[in-house]
Amino acid sequence: MKQLKLSNQLCFPIYALSRLVTSHYLPLLNELDLTYPQYLVMLLLWEHQTLSVKALGKELRLDSGTLTPLLKRLESKKMIKRVRSKEDERIVNIHLTEQGSQLKIQAADIPNQIQCSMGFTAEEFKTLKSVIGGVLRRHAEE
Amino acid sequence: MKQLKLSNQLCFPIYALSRLVTSHYLPLLNELDLTYPQYLVMLLLWEHQTLSVKALGKELRLDSGTLTPLLKRLESKKMIKRVRSKEDERIVNIHLTEQGSQLKIQAADIPNQIQCSMGFTAEEFKTLKSVIGGVLRRHAEE
């Protein structure tokens, strides 16, 4: 039953790599008082200023069950504001606060530090990005 | 600040892929009454019959804070037994039960079904396995 050996599976390396990458973010994000998923939300907000919960969920492939409490924690840390839309009261829009906006400056060097600490070669980075990107695109529902 | 755009990061595709893969296991594992991390434990036990909590943790890169409750759940489902070692009472050895052992038969086809459902090409599979394997090996502390 060679198929069922852990070492022959692709799933496990993917799962282990994902946790390894997150663990490398941890000390850097601790300084910003962010968790890794919270950092992903902030990345999107630094880029777009304002996004609905639904839009964040679509980008990050996370549902409201994950996002609602995460966003409440970001709000309690004064990094974002949750504002229910006047035009459509089902929608909650997420805005950066001044403090959340400023955090971008402190975060500016994180990508470099991760690149360094993970020790990806340029070749590995390119290959992983392109192969994984292709797989994800095929499975994008929309 | 191009560096901080989500779409330029490698971390997010890795994180998203890991969750995508897990989501493809879900319907298959539901039939065996296993979660994905529980399935990883079972894979190792089907291969080795008996492993200590520490050995499982080393293979899966998980600590006792994750494994202890997970193993208690597997035990309550009668798939494994947790037995404290007589020679060294710090050690807890995990054994398959007859039921846990039999489950291997039902699991036999899962790798094929995942290969199918994820739609990896042979090329993608090989590339991901080799590149990710290389990265993980570099970061193995042992």
Added chain:
DNA sequence: TAAAATTAGATTGTGTACAATTTAATTCCA
């Protein structure tokens, strides 16, 4: 050989993930 250090697991507490359900608002359409 007895105190110090190490080791293996368990426990505690926080923060995701995600399925399933609920609530409230909006849109569809007979």
Added chain:
DNA sequence: TGGAATTAAATTGTACACAATCTAATTTTA
């Protein structure tokens, strides 16, 4: 146009992850 369907978030409940701490057993070593 008004009830049915849809949509956006929130809520509920289960199960990881993982840091930090704790407990008990074993090894080290002064």
